[in-house]
Amino acid sequence: MNDEPVDLDKHRGMAAQKATNIRRALAEIESNAKELRDRQAVLEGQLLLLPAASWPDAAAKARYILNLYAAALPSDDTRHRDLVSAILEDFARLEHEP
Known part of the structure; x- marks a missing residue:
């Protein structure tokens, strides 16, 4: 008696193996x-x-929701995509200002 499992994939045809994969x-x-x-x-x-403890925390929350919104936009809605990009760029720029 053999205690090793049988590799059934070796006994299937190519189409069956692809379907299994x-x-x-x-x-x-x-x-x-x-x-x-x-x-x-x-x-x-x-x-x-959790309320934001600072402006960068609030911007991180806004960044998250803006990215969700942008992902749901149709690809031909360039106006709103550009607006989201501009806002995200503003957040990045303002993060580095004192």
């Missing part, structure tokens, strides 16, 4: 996406509960 990749992606959503929910909960 795709299913495994999709399962991993879904798991990673769920983990990311969970971490994002924790972060957003903290952003809601």
Whole structure:
């Protein structure tokens, strides 16, 4: 009797192996996406509960929400994308001023 597991992938055809690899990749992606959503929910909960202690903290919160907003914009909405970019550049510039 052999106690070693049988590698079933070796006994499948190429199409079946590719299908199995795709299913495994999709399962991993879904798991990673769920983990990311969970971490994002924790972060957003903290952003809601904890008031900003300084202007840079408030700008960091605004930067986060602006990036979410920009990611949801249609690609042809260049006016709003440019506006978000200008605001983020203002935040970066103002962070370095006394």
